[in-house]
Amino acid sequence: MDNPLEHTVESEPWKYRPPYQIHDPKEFGPVKWRAHCQCGKVSYMLKRERALDAKYCHCRGCQVLHGAPFQWAAIFHKEDVSFTKGASGLAFYSSSHKSQEYELPTKVSCAFCHSPIMDEGRNVCLLFPELIDLTGSDEEKRRKLGAFKPTCHIFYEQRVLDIEDGLPKWSGIDKTSSLLDDRGCRLQQE
Template identity: 40%
Template sequence: MSLATDAHTESQTKTGPHSSIHHTPPEDHTHQADKKSIPDTGWRGSPPIPSSDGGDSEKDWMSKPPYNWSPARGPDGEELFKTKYESSCWCGAVRFAFAGDPFDAKHCHCRQCQRLHGAPFQWAAIFPKTSVRILQDNSGALHCFSTTTKQAGHHVPCKVSCDICRAPLFDEGKRMVLAYPSGFKFPPIKARLNFQPSCHIFYGHRVMEVCDGIPKWRGHKNDSELMQEMSDVVGIMPRCKGYDDKPHA
């Protein structure tokens, strides 16, 4: 799953001294998100999934998921939205609550993620929009940037960040939110296991090799070929400095 809108060209791979190092493909490549139903967290407004058509047609988007909305209550009077995680920007001006665990998580190596995050790849955990709500927006610090229009503003898909410290928070897609785990305040360490990526996508665009044993897709998950973890692709950062082009035992 990716919010990238630019074209992804194919990268060429050739065999080399590390080509024998393979990841282990899973037996079932079906998207985890596609196999799970969206939990009822108390959204009773319209549409069922806000901004699912994309663009800027939702004029009252700020009062709908994943932003400033009020969940319904169950028969016992308690809110159906049960906060399990919280995230915030670096300065704390913007905070979000998340109900339940992510459907899936991934590392994206597309050029767009590399440039917008200033990092070799993006780490994102996928939540339904209705499992996310804003807790705090001091001084109107919430900032949206459209990767389609290349302008500031809520035009889905868009990237959400803090306008004060500039820390990224999540990507809003048409159906899901791709949240950045580095901004989460985790409870006990075991909870982080739910945020571990199931795959790498757009690995054909990588600028460094990652030997973690999980599937590496050349492009989108389930819609491209699986790749080896290491190869002799020209321009790819080697495993360590001082690499001498000789096979390692």
Template identity: 50%
Template sequence: MAGNPDIIQQDFLQRSPYHAADPAAFDKKLQGACHCGRVKYWLSKDQPLNAKFCHCRGCQVMHGAPFQWAAIFHKEDMMFEKGAEDLLRTLPDAHHGRGRNMVLLFPTLIKFAGQKERDLFNPKSHIFYSQRVVDIPDGKPKWAGLDGEGKSTLLEEHAT
């Protein structure tokens, strides 16, 4: 999208998840934050629509780990408490999902009250498993690319 970056940023800050339609009525169930606390957000749901382990090369590089754990929510189920402006300013490609209605977040950034809450975020499958650097014999479905609906091939699990 071409245009003035400041105007584009202000437009995004008026939409979910950067701004709730009615912040006072937003049901704050779970809180998340970056490691330093500069960015904080709330979730209005107890559990994600889906949770997965992603083994794509991009996640490996970004996280410095063999895979990452991701949870998916509707944008309307998330509201930033602070730091949204900093997030948009420091991540110039943060708008790549402009037209999408979903947000992907990392459950390790959520403050869970206990194991019961955390268990609601258990991954259901592995995606981009064909790019894995380590085998994970956990019995969960392993997709070569993005999972399901004819988008990818289900791989067999091999123990190492």
């Protein structure tokens, strides 16, 4: 049975622009990474070797939507992403509008297995490094994940556990909110 909540590429204009536009591999350029959802019905490739930035987000929305204490997201330009299959099998959720209509910003997931694929903003995509195909030993996989290494924690005041990793921790958005220590106490800023 078809999912009545699923939006199809055939009826939506977003399919003609990045990151959903499917590119000819020669037009897209050299592929640095490949990724897919849990079931494999949605897959994409990345042409940028390193994320523009990466963060751990502890906001309540990420906790609920990911079913985890925090979300790990790597930031890429929309043009760095090209779907190889499954762009017609995506589901959208706009948390700000509480709607499944395609509205930015939007959460994007596989309509079949419901794996989170990305958060699409107005200018960039927040991708989830857990979806990246990695090969090699466990040590090689950890080394490769260095391309997506987080630089900070955001919305740390909403954390469900303390993280002692030496990264800066911001009460809200990074660089515009208060810095916190590992236990969530405000640090004196200069």
